[in-house]
Amino acid sequence: xxxxxxxxKFSVGVPEVDHEHRELIRLINSLHESLAQPQSAxxxxxxxxxxxxxxxxxxxxxxxxMQSWRYPDYADHKRDHESxxxxxxxxxxxxxxxxxxxxxxxxxxxxxxxxxxxxTHDARLHSYLEKTRAVDQVRNET
Amino acid sequence: xxxxxxxxxxxxxxxxxxxxxxxxxxxNPMRQLGALGWLLFWIxxxxxxxxxxxxxxxxxxxxxxxxxxxxxxxWAGGIMRSVHRYASDALVVVALVxxxxxxxxxxxxxPQWFAWITGLLVLGFVYVCGITGYxxxxxxxxxxxxxxxxxxxxxxxxxxxxxxxxxxxDEYLSGRFFTLMAYVHIAxxxxxxxxxxxxxxxxxxxxxxTARGLAWTAVGALLSVSLLRPAVSQAPAxxxxxxTEIGLDWFYLPLYPLLDRWxxxxxxxxxxxxxxxxxxxxxxxxxxPAPVAVxxxxxxxxxxxxxxxxxxxxxxxxxxxxxxPFAQQAEVNSDxxxxxxxxxxxxPTATPFRQASALTPGIELPDESLxxxxxxxxxxxxxxxxxxxxxxxxxxxxxxxxxxxxxxAIDVPCVGMVPPPFLDFVLARKLAEGVMLxxxxxxxxxHRLGDRWSEERIAATRDPRLRERVARERVGVxxxxxxQIAARSADVEKFQTGLFPGSHARRGRLNAWRRVPERxxxxxxxxxxxxxxxxxxxxxxxxxxxxxxxxxxxxQAVISLSFSHAGRLKQPCxxxxxxxxxxxxxxxxxxxNCPRERWPIEVELFVNAERVYAGTHxxxxxxxxxxxxVYERFRVPAGPKTLTVKLRNSGRQExxxxxxxxxIVLEPNQNLVIDFRAEAGGFSVR
Numbered sequence: 139x140x141x142x143x144x145x146x147k148f149s150v151g152v153p154e155v156d157h158e159h160r161e162l163i164r165l166i167n168s169l170h171e172s173l174a175q176p177q178s179a180x181x182x183x184x185x186x187x188x189x190x191x192x193x194x195x196x197x198x199x200x201x202x203x204m205q206s207w208r209y210p211d212y213a214d215h216k217r218d219h220e221s222x223x224x225x226x227x228x229x230x231x232x233x234x235x236x237x238x239x240x241x242x243x244x245x246x247x248x249x250x251x252x253x254x255x256x257x258t259h260d261a262r263l264h265s266y267l268e269k270t271r272a273v274d275q276v277r278n279e280t
Numbered sequence: 281x282x283x284x285x286x287x288x289x290x291x292x293x294x295x296x297x298x299x300x301x302x303x304x305x306x307x308n309p310m311r312q313l314g315a316l317g318w319l320l321f322w323i324x325x326x327x328x329x330x331x332x333x334x335x336x337x338x339x340x341x342x343x344x345x346x347x348x349x350x351x352x353x354x355w356a357g358g359i360m361r362s363v364h365r366y367a368s369d370a371l372v373v374v375a376l377v378x379x380x381x382x383x384x385x386x387x388x389x390x391p392q393w394f395a396w397i398t399g400l401l402v403l404g405f406v407y408v409c410g411i412t413g414y415x416x417x418x419x420x421x422x423x424x425x426x427x428x429x430x431x432x433x434x435x436x437x438x439x440x441x442x443x444x445x446x447x448x449x450d451e452y453l454s455g456r457f458f459t460l461m462a463y464v465h466i467a468x469x470x471x472x473x474x475x476x477x478x479x480x481x482x483x484x485x486x487x488x489x490t491a492r493g494l495a496w497t498a499v500g501a502l503l504s505v506s507l508l509r510p511a512v513s514q515a516p517a518x519x520x521x522x523x524t525e526i527g528l529d530w531f532y533l534p535l536y537p538l539l540d541r542w543x544x545x546x547x548x549x550x551x552x553x554x555x556x557x558x559x560x561x562x563x564x565x566x567x568x569p570a571p572v573a574v575x576x577x578x579x580x581x582x583x584x585x586x587x588x589x590x591x592x593x594x595x596x597x598x599x600x601x602x603x604x605p606f607a608q609q610a611e612v613n614s615d616x617x618x619x620x621x622x623x624x625x626x627x628p629t630a631t632p633f634r635q636a637s638a639l640t641p642g643i644e645l646p647d648e649s650l651x652x653x654x655x656x657x658x659x660x661x662x663x664x665x666x667x668x669x670x671x672x673x674x675x676x677x678x679x680x681x682x683x684x685x686x687x688x689a690i691d692v693p694c695v696g697m698v699p700p701p702f703l704d705f706v707l708a709r710k711l712a713e714g715v716m717l718x719x720x721x722x723x724x725x726x727h728r729l730g731d732r733w734s735e736e737r738i739a740a741t742r743d744p745r746l747r748e749r750v751a752r753e754r755v756g757v758x759x760x761x762x763x764q765i766a767a768r769s770a771d772v773e774k775f776q777t778g779l780f781p782g783s784h785a786r787r788g789r790l791n792a793w794r795r796v797p798e799r800x801x802x803x804x805x806x807x808x809x810x811x812x813x814x815x816x817x818x819x820x821x822x823x824x825x826x827x828x829x830x831x832x833x834x835x836q837a838v839i840s841l842s843f844s845h846a847g848r849l850k851q852p853c854x855x856x857x858x859x860x861x862x863x864x865x866x867x868x869x870x871x872x873n874c875p876r877e878r879w880p881i882e883v884e885l886f887v888n889a890e891r892v893y894a895g896t897h898x899x900x901x902x903x904x905x906x907x908x909x910v911y912e913r914f915r916v917p918a919g920p921k922t923l924t925v926k927l928r929n930s931g932r933q934e935x936x937x938x939x940x941x942x943x944i945v946l947e948p949n950q951n952l953v954i955d956f957r958a959e960a961g962g963f964s965v966r
Contacts, residue, residue, distance in 0.1 A: 157605040158581065187633035190701070191579075194628035195642070198583035198743065199606075220745065227747045230633055231708050 148256050150264040151271075152203065158196040159256075165189050166252065170245050179233065186230050193226060200263075209266055215259045222251055289384040293763035296721065302808035304801065305722035305759070307494045313378035314480070315490040319498065320371040321476065325469065327364040331357065332466075335416070337458035339450060342418040343516045350512055362506030365529075368410055369820050370502070372531040375403050383561070385726070390569050391482075391592060391616045393562035398479040400559055405472035410532035412465040416458065423447070423517035424526050424831060428539050434911065435544035440900055442911040445842055448953050449519045449966075482616060484591050485729060501813035509821040521949045524832045527825035537829050570693075571646045572617035575610050577601075579629045580642030582608030585743055586623035589696070591728035592616050595623060595643070610643055620727035621645050621697030625737070628744055630699035632657070641699070648693060657702070660688045661711035668779045669712040670756075672772065673698045675719040677726035679760040679768035687776060695719040695757075696730030700737045700746040707754055714754045714779045718768065721761030731759060754779065837918045837946040839887070843956035846907040847879035847899060847929040876905035879931040883910055885954070886924040892916075910956075918948040925954055925963050938962040 144163050149156050169185035197219040204212045229247070296310045303309065309316055334357055336345035349357030379399065382388050388396045414425050430443035446452055480486035489495070514527060528536065539547050573594075587595045587610065594616035597608040623643045624630055630641035632654045639651045661671055666686035674681045674689040681689035692698060695717040706715040717734050725731040736742035738755055746755070758771035801809075832838070853874040861869045878899040885893040892914055900906030922943050926936040938956070940963035946952060955964045 154581065154606040183633075184635035187631065187635045188637060191629045191631045191634045191637070194631060194701075194744065195579070195581050195583060198585055198628040199581045201743070202582075202584050220740075220748070224748050227704065227708075227749060234708060234710075 148260065150260055151267055155196075155200055155203065158192070158199065159260075162189070162192055162196060163252075165192055166248055169248070173244060183230070183233050186226070186233055190223075190226055190230065194223065197223065204263065207267065207270065209263060211259075211262055211266070215263065218255060218259050222255060225251060285384055285386065288380070289386075290763060292381055292384050293761050296761060297764055299812070300721070300761075302805055302812060303494070304805070305724075307491045307497075308723065309490075309494060309498075310377075310381070311721065311724035312487060312490050312494070313374050313381065315487040316494075316498070317371060317374050317378065318476070318488045319490050319495055320367045320374060321469075321473070323367045323499065323502065324364055324371065327360040327367065328469075330360045331364060332462070335462065337462060338455040339418065339453055339458070341455070342416060342458045343513065346417050346419075346513055350510070354510065358510050359503065359506050362509070362511040363502050364413075365511040365824060366502055366505050366817075366820050368413065369529065369531040369824050370816075371406060372410070373820075375399075375406055379403065387726075388562050389565050390562070391594070391618055394482055395479055396562050397559060398475055400555075402472055402475045402479055405468050405475060407532060408468045409465065409472065410529070412461055412468065414529065414532065416461045416465060417513050418458070418517045419513040420515050420517055420523035421526050421528070423519065424523050425533065425536070426517075428536050431911075431913075432539055432544040432547065435548055440906070441844055441909055442842070444911055445844070445909075447519060448840055448842055448955075449951070453519065482593050483728065484593050497809060497813065501817055504813075505817040505821050508817075511824070520951055522832050522838045522951050524834065524949050525828050525830050528827075528829040529825065530823045530827075540831060570619040572614045572619055573612045573621070573623055573643050573645055575612060575643055576640045577604070577609060577642075579627075579640055580609050582606050582610065583628060584608075584610070585626040585628060586610055586643045588743075589622050589626040589729070589733055591620070591622060591730075592618055594618075612643070618727065619645055619647075620694045620730065621648055621692065622694055622727060622730050622733060624648075624650065625696045625699045625730075625733070626744060627699065631701040632699075632705040633701065645693070645697075648697065650699075653690070653692070653702070654705075656690050657706060658709075658711065660690060661706065664688060664712060667713065668776050670714040670716060670772070670776045670779070671706050671712040672716045672718050673702075675717075675726070675730070677762065678718060678720040679762055679764045681718050681768060681772060687772065689718070694725070694727045694730040695734045696725075696727065698734070700744050703738070703755055704747050704750050707750060714756060714775060716756035716758060716772065716775055718758045718760070718772070720759065721764065722759035724761065832915065832949060835918050835948050836915050837948060837950040837952065839885075839914045839916055839923070839946075839952045839954065840912075841883070841885055841893065841914070841925070841954045842909075842911040843954075844907045844909045845881060845927075845929065845956055845958060847881050848931070849875065850877045850879055850931065851875045876903050878905055878908075879929055881908035881910065882928040884926045884936075885912075885914075886922075886926075887914075887916060888922055889924075916946065918946045918950070920945045923954070923965060925965075927956060927963070929958075940965065 144160050148159055150159075165185070165188055169182065169189060172181040172185055175181070201212075201216055201219065204215060209215070225247075229244070292310070296308065299310055300308045305311075331349065334345055334349040336342060346361070350361055351358065382392075382396070382399075411425060411429060415422050415429070427444060427447045430447060433439065434442040434444050446454075446457065480488065490498075515523075517523075535547060535551070538550075582597055582600065584597050587597055594613045595610050596613065598611045600606050600609050602609070624641055624645060627641040627643050630639075630650055632639060632650070639654055641650055644650060657671065661669070664671070664686055668686055670687045672681050672687065672689040673692050673695055675695050676691055676693055681687075683689055698717060703715045703717075706712050717738075719731045719734065720726045723731070733742060735757065737744060738746045738752070738757070740746060740748060756771075756775035758768055758775070760768035760771065853872045855872050856864075856870065860873075861871075864870075880899060881897045883893070883895055883897070884891060893912055895910070895912070897908035897910050898904065899908050920943070922941065924939070924941045927938040928936045930937055938958075942965045944952065944965065953964075953966055955966075956962060957964065
């Protein structure tokens with residue numbers, strides 16, 4: 139079973155951001171699958187590494203875009219990114235040193251922060267973009 | 281050549297070690313020579329504007345107005361004038377040291393040619409400003425500068441009449457000339473400012489302001505020198521006399537004694553040859569440059585962090601070219617990239633935790649791949665032993681780090697190339713108990729911003745940030761110049777012995793890794809600065825007027841033979857017959873044909889029956905139809921003389937058209953002018 143499913147409501151309406159979101163969901167699902175298999179410590183580590191690279195790059199791009207859009211909640215959103223990256227680091231630390239990871243707890247953790255982030259910060263960004271786009275449209279028409 | 285360069289660099293490094301001890305890293309003038317130049321430029325501009333209010337143009341007015349502002353308002357105009365002079369002298373020193381230092385540190389090759397060439401242009405303007413400045417005062421130094429400079433310029437065959445003729449005697453000189461000088465003296469700094477701006481245009485975060493404390497102490501030092509040793513004029517100019525002994529400003533006028541000795545043409549060749557060689561230096565190099573950064577599009581989403589961090593403005597974002605659903609991608613301008621790798625440290629995909637995919641970041645140096653860096657980290661770390669193992673990323677341009685059983689140094693082109701996740705990686709994988717960045721001299725990164733970005737990344741104030749939960753007491757930095765070897769090993773040792781063995785958990789505060797900055801300078805430092813400024817002040821005040829330059833022996837005088845006269849036409853006018861006229865094109869038909877070509881002027885000068893000069897001067901103009909010009913100066917012993925001067929302007933084979941003999945007594949230092957005006961009856965001697 140897939141942990142996360144792409145849903146249209148996740149879309150922020152910017153092709154490159156949505157593309158990376160889909161890509162990240164794919165990575166997380168593949169991690170989840172590898173958790174289900176036995177003898178997978180190395181694979182978990184490797185999958186986490188990919189997620190780390192993917193998420194870092196994605197956040198960097200999203201932050202650049204937010205700044206260029208003058209998104210008012212940038213500071214908040216950015217803080218959430220940093221704490222997500224920190225938590226991911228903690229997960230990586232745990233996968234290095236601790237006893238075999240409990241796949242369910244692990245999956246739940248990932249799921250939780252992704253869902254929350256999508257549903258709060260990204261959704262807020264989405265509505266901001268819609269609003270500014272509408273304003274721009276009105277401006278262009280007049 | 282490169283050995284000489286290294287020797288000079290070692291000399292700089294050692295000098296700077298001493299200066300840093302006195303000034304501290306952030307005030308160290310040697311690491312902000314460019315910014316110091318800007319400061320001096322503004323000081324000179326401000327004082328110059330004040331002086332301009334009181335400066336009058338005119339042969340006598342120029343000198344008198346400068347005298348008045350120097351002495352009648354010594355407390356304002358006098359100080360301003362002295363500050364204007366000493367800051368200008370300091371500017372030459374700062375610019376030249378800056379130039380030599382960039383050569384010694386090998387920061388003029390490849391992409392840096394741009395700053396090199398524009399910097400040389402700025403230096404040229406500095407000299408134009410300085411020379412015209414001395415010219416405006418119209419004292420004896422100004423007279424000497426005027427005559428010598430214009431004679432030198434006259435060596436270039438672009439001026440129809442010699443400029444030096446303006447300075448034969450007072451009646452040749454126009455008051456308007458000082459208006460022209462004032463104009464040039466204002467226009468040149470404006471152009472200079474333009475080139476200063478272009479000079480730094482390619483650098484991100486170029487420094488144009490010095491540390492505030494340094495600026496204030498430098499201004500204080502300039503004011504002190506100005507009060508203790510005010511800049512004054514020399515005796516007023518007198519074109520009938522040749523200034524014999526002059527206090528020369530050796531910062532601006534070191535070539536002038538050479539002009540006296542070797543003549544203008546030789547000095548032109550020397551200046552041009554040296555100028556061309558210096559200008560071409562960036563393209564002369566022994567070693568091949570390192571290949572520039574490349575983009576791996578598979579790992580680049582166009583986030584622009586490398587663009588933000590590149591100190592050389594070498595990266596831009598351009599529209600996506602590979603069809604991936606991103607708007608932009610990074611692009612490297614190979615003409616600007618110096619291969620420092622700071623962009624690699626900024627790339628979010630440069631995380632060593634990646635294993636499934638190859639560790640290729642979005643931007644990378646071909647010769648310094650991150651994959652190899654990670655391999656080196658893991659293999660070298662595996663050889664470390666003990667409870668306080670330390671892994672150091674050591675910059676190539678700073679003091680070296682010595683390996684030991686529990687410490688290994690990995691060589692990188694700049695500490696800014698190390699992505700923060702690498703520090704995380706070393707600690708998380710327990711490859712070492714501590715990880716350190718060892719860079720160049722504090723506040724003096726070889727690649728400009730590597731130290732600053734690294735510190736900000738570790739302090740989590742700049743992206744990419746070092747993860748908050750990474751124990752900062754296990755992350756160290758050390759800044760030490762090439763020859764600060766003792767300081768480097770002290771830094772490393774202090775960091776290593778301070779490491780708590782065992783737990784890698786975070787214990788201290790986020791900024792625990794930072795050194796506490798000194799609040800106030802100790803007394804010996806203040807004393808040291810006073811000594812340095814006093815030394816600089818004495819050198820400035822002394823070399824701006826001394827040692828004196830002897831232009832003429834005490835019992836010598838000068839005879840100036842100079843005039844401008846058109847020789848006779850070679851052929852007389854000839855009326856054209858109607859036939860001849862008909863053969864000409866209609867627009868060129870004229871009743872008489874007058875060939876324009878003139879005879880050259882032949883002139884001879886005898887002093888006491890001895891011929892001292894004989895010359896033939898061709899007419900000016902493409903058709904040899906202009907006047908011939910003569911400008912010759914002879915040094916002769918003073919005393920009674922019989923002068924005979926002869927001139928031929930008709931191409932005749934024998935005899936002369938004009939001749940004059942005069943018995944005169946040449947006084948010492950006299951400037952005797954022999955002019956020729958056909959309409960006034962021939963030669964005049966006065």
